[in-house]
Amino acid sequence: MSILHTVNKSPFDRNSLESCVRLAAKGGAVLMIEDGVYGAMKGTSKSDMVSNAMKDLTFYVLGPDLKARGVDEGKLIDGVKVVDYSGFVNLTVENDKVQNWL
Amino acid sequence: MSETKKLMYVNRKAPYGTIYAWESLEVVLIGAAFEQDVSVAFVDDGVYQLCKDQDTTGLGIKNFSATYKALGDYDVNKLYIEKESLEARGLTLDDLMPLVYEDEDDDWAEKDSIKVVSSQEMAELFEQSDVLFNF
Amino acid sequence: MGIEVNGKVLETDEEGYLANLNEWEPEVATAMAKDEDVELTDSHWEVINFLREYYEEYQIAPAVRVLTKAIGKKLGKEKGNSKYLYELFPYGPGKQACKYAGLPKPTGCV
Numbered sequence: 001m002s003i004l005h006t007v008n009k010s011p012f013d014r015n016s017l018e019s020c021v022r023l024a025a026k027g028g029a030v031l032m033i034e035d036g037v038y039g040a041m042k043g044t045s046k047s048d049m050v051s052n053a054m055k056d057l058t059f060y061v062l063g064p065d066l067k068a069r070g071v072d073e074g075k076l077i078d079g080v081k082v083v084d085y086s087g088f089v090n091l092t093v094e095n096d097k098v099q100n101w102l
Numbered sequence: 103m104s105e106t107k108k109l110m111y112v113n114r115k116a117p118y119g120t121i122y123a124w125e126s127l128e129v130v131l132i133g134a135a136f137e138q139d140v141s142v143a144f145v146d147d148g149v150y151q152l153c154k155d156q157d158t159t160g161l162g163i164k165n166f167s168a169t170y171k172a173l174g175d176y177d178v179n180k181l182y183i184e185k186e187s188l189e190a191r192g193l194t195l196d197d198l199m200p201l202v203y204e205d206e207d208d209d210w211a212e213k214d215s216i217k218v219v220s221s222q223e224m225a226e227l228f229e230q231s232d233v234l235f236n237f
Numbered sequence: 238m239g240i241e242v243n244g245k246v247l248e249t250d251e252e253g254y255l256a257n258l259n260e261w262e263p264e265v266a267t268a269m270a271k272d273e274d275v276e277l278t279d280s281h282w283e284v285i286n287f288l289r290e291y292y293e294e295y296q297i298a299p300a301v302r303v304l305t306k307a308i309g310k311k312l313g314k315e316k317g318n319s320k321y322l323y324e325l326f327p328y329g330p331g332k333q334a335c336k337y338a339g340l341p342k343p344t345g346c347v
Contacts, residue, residue, distance in 0.1 A: 131297065169295050
């Protein structure tokens with residue numbers, strides 16, 4: 001059993017990413033989309049929270065949303081995987097269910 | 103024409119995820135026609151609006167980051183960015199688009215529109231404004 | 238609403254502005270001008286092409302004040318004034334020229 005968690009809000013604007021990381025069970029996948037992609041950047045006041053959660057969770061970020069916002073892939077926290085739209089679809093299929101942290 | 107007022111537009115939202123950033127930019131451009139003393143502040147996630155190399159092709163929506171470059175033509179050339187907001191997001195001035203204007207009173211010399219200010223300086227700028235528009 | 242160009246009907250809004258910017262071709266401007274009894278000269282085209290380039294770069298149709306200043310800079314002072322532009326586009330250089338250029342109505346124009 002595994003859950004795909006999606007986060008679409010900036011971690012600086014809402015606590016969605018924080019709650020997701022706190023409440024996601026081990027082995028889950030977290031996909032950051034829309035304004036949520038800012039949570040995948042390194043060197044921010046939220047980066048450590050994500051890095052520390054990587055022992056239990058796998059983090060993904062949606063490429064087109066990164067590009068739209070001018071976030072270069074070189075600025076991502078090490079270990080965060082970039083996926084495209086078909087990768088998004090694969091993640092929803094690979095996991096049993098989806099939890100959206102709105 | 104009535105006396106000039108100091109108007110300040112305050113941006114606190116990232117672009118694209120919500121409509122605030124674009125709405126604000128449109129209001130700034132429309133308001134520029136009234137020849138008031140306009141300045142624009144970028145705090146919190148608002149600083150993301152000015153990130154360079156934005157490319158919305160994959161989303162199929164308008165890349166309005168290009169429009170910020172027109173602000174100088176509209177005589178909107180006081181853009182204040184809060185340093186603390188940049189730092190919390192791991193950003194520096196190098197991550198932002200260079201935005202310039204031509205100074206009519208200085209033989210049309212090209213000058214930077216962006217000024218990075220501290221939280222305290224930003225608070226003073228709010229205090230000095232006659233009207234604040236929040237987005 | 239729509240406008241017929243090269244055998245195709247292109248969608249327009251209630252004020253005659255092209256619905257889809259990408260469908261524009263020079264014949265669109267010619268057809269719109271014909272409807273308003275305007276014959277397009279090189280001087281008209283200069284402004285229309287300028288507007289299209291401005292939109293391409295900044296993603297907005299400039300306000301008349303900004304257009305006038307920018308035209309003056311690019312095409313010379315004798316063209317960068319409202320008299321010149323209003324003679325070419327009597328319905329307003331913003332509204333009319335933007336329409337011919339396939340752009341939306343200038344931001345802030347009512």
